[in-house]
Amino acid sequence: MKYNFNERIERKNNHSAKWEEMDKKFISNDLWPMWIADMDLKTAPEIINSMKEKVEQGIFGYVYRPDSYYRSASNWCERRFGYKLDPGTLINSPGVVPTLSILIRQLTEVGDSIIIQSPVYYPFACVVKDNNRNLVENYLIKDKNNKYIIDFDDFEKKIIENQVKLFILCSPHNPVGRVWTREELERLSNICLKYNVRVISDEIWRDIIMPGFAHIPTASINKVIEKNTITCFSPTKTFNLAGLQSSFVVFPQKKEWENFDRELGILDIKRNNPFSLVAFETAYTQCDTWVNELNNYLNENMDYVINFINENLPLIKTKKPEGTYLMWLDFSALNLNKDELSKFLQEKAGVAVDDGFWFGETGAGFERINVACPRYMLEIGLNKIKDAIDKSF
Ligand SMILES: Cc1ncc(COP(=O)(O)O)c(C=O)c1O
Known part of the structure; x- marks a missing residue:
């Protein structure tokens, strides 16, 4: 691998909607962000360099x-x-x-x-x-x-x-x-x-x-x-x-x-x-190589989520996506209505995920998570969900 997607990046001083505008959609900004479709991964270094050159020109x-x-x-x-x-x-x-x-x-x-x-x-x-x-x-x-x-x-x-x-x-x-x-x-x-x-x-x-x-x-x-x-x-x-x-x-x-x-x-x-x-x-x-490596990393992240769910979250069902970096998790076995599920994930698990019903009424009971992040972030988020479910079900 030429590129390192495991790098941890502090986004709290980045004016990030994902990290600092959670309170517009959720109960607070103190949730673990697994929502919205942008990545907690740096863009390709080639792109950063071309932008730096632009900055250096100063105009x-x-x-x-x-x-x-x-x-x-x-x-x-x-x-x-x-x-x-x-x-x-x-x-x-x-x-x-x-x-x-x-x-x-x-x-x-x-x-x-x-x-x-x-x-x-x-x-x-x-x-x-x-x-x-x-x-x-x-x-x-x-x-x-x-x-x-x-x-x-x-x-x-x-x-x-x-x-x-x-x-x-x-x-x-x-x-x-x-x-x-x-x-x-x-x-x-x-x-x-x-x-x-x-x-x-x-x-x-x-x-x-x-x-x-x-x-x-x-x-x-x-x-x-x-x-x-x-x-x-x-x-x-x-x-x-x-x-x-x-x-x-x-x-x-x-x-x-x-x-x-x-x-x-x-x-x-x-x-x-x-x-x-x-x-x-x-x-x-x-940036062809960067995208190829990104897709490999995302693929491994998806495998990580699937394995975690198989081993720790038997009530949640999901299927590996064929594309996108979004996973669609079925929480219907918890038997919560859409508002209860949303509240449970925010208040008990402390995570911000995209509620399935936002995507239409047939999305009720589902939650969308974003796997475009360093793997440690998935580990934290999934463990939060596991702990909450273990305590309540
Ligand atoms: C299917 C789809 N279309 C469009 C967008 C957003 O596009 P833009 O930011 O260019 O408006 C998204 C963002 O997640 C998306 O998932």
């Missing part, structure tokens, strides 16, 4: 984007996923969630139906409702091996019944950790094509993939699907750069690219900040 005025910026993203895509992107179809945006909000306004009207697959990253539901659109949920179901799968019949039925206009796909899926297969993506995309439903494929997790799985960009499946799919991605989850607030959108249709560009112009949010500019290009040109 942080307006920046332009060189061609190499978009080219680095399209080359990364080709290298990592075998899918060649025309850099001209790419556009920069301040983030995936702001992108979703703008696209919802551009592609649908007030009152139109938008479908998501719950349980799913909760801002999907918020951004639909906050824009006064009708939220339609296609619930993921479990197969006999406890693996989350798609209920395609329900997906099609809900599209017909609600005259759905837009589908927001989460691929790979936060929080259930599925890396959708080509067959699943093709089937979903074909149903959308059949009923003229546009697809936004949120692929922010596309780089965090566990051994034995491969991410398929939805737009790479075929030319017809490509034309119907707007893709969002970003190196922010992968390289722990979420605070730099930038992302990419891929528009297969020129007119829609222009509409989006015009909207960013109206809001005057077209530029990168100087740090996202250098950090993103460095990430996409120099």
Whole structure:
């Protein structure tokens, strides 16, 4: 291993939302943070160096984007996923969630139906409702091996019944950790094509993939699907750069690219900040090895959690994720309702985790934990949960 992911980092003087804004969602800031999707791991040293160089220049005025910026993203895509992107179809945006909000306004009207697959990253539901659109949920179901799968019949039925206009796909899926297969993506995309439903494929997790799985960009499946799919991605989850607030959108249709560009112009949010500019290009040109090693480390962290649960927490069920650094733990055997479970974990275990019901009503009884941290942090958090359960059940 070239990189050390076991390094302990003090984040309490880092203005970290994960560590110092817990009291906005939980009972206090004194909980052990296992929530929110950023990492307690330093970003790649190559990225830190490029940012240091920027700092040393001492000037942080307006920046332009060189061609190499978009080219680095399209080359990364080709290298990592075998899918060649025309850099001209790419556009920069301040983030995936702001992108979703703008696209919802551009592609649908007030009152139109938008479908998501719950349980799913909760801002999907918020951004639909906050824009006064009708939220339609296609619930993921479990197969006999406890693996989350798609209920395609329900997906099609809900599209017909609600005259759905837009589908927001989460691929790979936060929080259930599925890396959708080509067959699943093709089937979903074909149903959308059949009923003229546009697809936004949120692929922010596309780089965090566990051994034995491969991410398929939805737009790479075929030319017809490509034309119907707007893709969002970003190196922010992968390289722990979420605070730099930038992302990419891929528009297969020129007119829609222009509409989006015009909207960013109206809001005057077209530029990168100087740090996202250098950090993103460095990430996409120099950091393949870092990501490969990160994925190995995360994979070992997931194994650590699974072993810990098998040995110490027989009441909790989970399945190893195929991608993302999030694990979805089933606490339903404790027989607590969603508020009692949330209270128990905060008050008795002293941990901050993402409550499953935030992700939709079918998430009740589950909790999401983040394993992108040095292993000792998992050890502390899991032991806190174990001690509380041992005392109370
Ligand atoms: C599926 C998904 N999309 C988007 C985001 C956030 O993206 P951004 O910070 O670019 O708005 C997250 C963050 O966890 C996420 O899990």
